[in-house]
Amino acid sequence: MADPTQAYFAGTDRDRAAFEAGIKLGAIVHQFVGAPVTEATAPDLERAIESATKLQPGVEAVRVRLDRGRIDPRGPYSYTYLQEDMLHVELTVRVGSARAVAALRYVEELDYPLMYLKEIGGPAKS
Amino acid sequence: MADPTQAYFAGTDRDRAAFEAGIKLGAIVHQFVGAPVTEATAPDLERAIESATKLQPGVEAVRVRLDRGRIDPRGPYSYTYLQEDMLHVELTVRVGSARAVAALRYVEELDYPLMYLKEIGGPAKS
Amino acid sequence: MADPTQAYFAGTDRDRAAFEAGIKLGAIVHQFVGAPVTEATAPDLERAIESATKLQPGVEAVRVRLDRGRIDPRGPYSYTYLQEDMLHVELTVRVGSARAVAALRYVEELDYPLMYLKEIGGPAKS
Amino acid sequence: MADPTQAYFAGTDRDRAAFEAGIKLGAIVHQFVGAPVTEATAPDLERAIESATKLQPGVEAVRVRLDRGRIDPRGPYSYTYLQEDMLHVELTVRVGSARAVAALRYVEELDYPLMYLKEIGGPAKS
Numbered sequence A, B, C, D: 001m002a003d004p005t006q007a008y009f010a011g012t013d014r015d016r017a018a019f020e021a022g023i024k025l026g027a028i029v030h031q032f033v034g035a036p037v038t039e040a041t042a043p044d045l046e047r048a049i050e051s052a053t054k055l056q057p058g059v060e061a062v063r064v065r066l067d068r069g070r071i072d073p074r075g076p077y078s079y080t081y082l083q084e085d086m087l088h089v090e091l092t093v094r095v096g097s098a099r100a101v102a103a104l105r106y107v108e109e110l111d112y113p114l115m116y117l118k119e120i121g122g123p124a125k126s
Helices: A013-032 A042-054 B013-032 B042-054 C013-032 C042-054 D013-032 D042-054
Strands: A059-066 A087-095 A098-107 A112-121 B059-066 B087-095 B098-107 B112-121 C059-066 C087-095 C098-107 C112-121 D059-066 D087-095 D098-107 D112-121
Touching: A013 A042, A013 A059, A013 A087, A013 A098, A013 A112, A013 D013, A013 D098, A013 D112, A042 A059, A042 B042, A098 D013, A112 D013, B013 B042, B013 B059, B013 B087, B013 B098, B013 B112, B013 C013, B013 C098, B013 C112, B042 B059, B098 C013, B112 C013, C013 C042, C013 C059, C013 C087, C013 C098, C013 C112, C042 C059, C042 D042, D013 D042, D013 D059, D013 D087, D013 D098, D013 D112, D042 D059
Parallel strands: none
Antiparallel strands: A059 A087, A087 A098, A098 A112, B059 B087, B087 B098, B098 B112, C059 C087, C087 C098, C098 C112, D059 D087, D087 D098, D098 D112
């Protein structure tokens, strides 16, 4: 395989798919949380997050939606800031024949914006 | 004036216009620097930065352009990260009858991305 | 004056002092909001924000405190993320003979983390 | 196991260890890149990044060093901004009996700050 970074990696393609998926979710949250947002500007922010994420190594697909019901301006102004609770992200990473689907969404039962592996598959032997 | 924040401010409307303009430039740089970008995705990022900035107190106009010549991918992948040097921002803030026009751009002579007041006007007496 | 950036600035030293103070507050919020934090790690984050801010042009003094009562972990883990509401910042900027003191703090009456000029002084004529 | 988030995860503890390690590296870069820094303030930033990262799910150990040789002020001021190239991070995540060691460092041969799995181990069967 021609990927010059491969020599640095321990583990399998599956391990790397899970790892790369994690990187993308961590990046999205810590890059964009804090950005001013309203319902009206949410599409611009969704689009920018999607197009930035698609550039990153291994990303096959990404979908970002901001929960309009959680975009709740307060104080003297009519906007708020992007918070992790508002983000609903689903992305697919492929490394060789392995594939990881990861998600970030606010989970009601946990009262927490959870990042998790939704699907993971491919050769798991070292 | 109906702005409930005014009671907290020392100084004049002109002082506040300059202050608010500074807030917006500091916010843009420290919110968005680090975002993955290519020439192809630059318009999405420009649009997201503009629409986020327009929401903030006092902003009348904002124009964000990423210098395509400075978007220079390197390493094994074909994208790079937003850096302050790539940003060209010009924005206008109005507070009462005072107006500030502020800019951020890479200044060749200084080899530095400078934030500066381009125009400032309005009553200056306390 | 030997500052090579001065030629780019419209307005007075006082205008620039207000502008520079705004930059620093915008930078603090949009750089550090989103960082994981607990009461135990708050001092490390306060120190890092202070030492980073002191480096910036014109800063004479800066004090950053995170409101311990607002650091409120939730969900399945025992930490939270830095939010603007937790920040209490006060900083002094000097430009020539002008001086601006700016603050960021959560204002109960506004239910809002307000950035404002607390003091501003110095020659105001263009 | 008492972890209430486990029910949401596909795959093995090993998959999750790799995923969680990726999250932490993505978070570090996109949270802290852009922060003002000099050689003198590097220890404060290193400490804040380490203490923030240790709070996150599964982190057993983390070591952050900024490459002093890459902290290179330019322009009219005597500081620079944290860039990914300056970061040398190594962290260990444990999930159940699985363990991932991940690193971020500038790799000369690639001219690139690479995030990679340095070690990964534990049960790999679904």
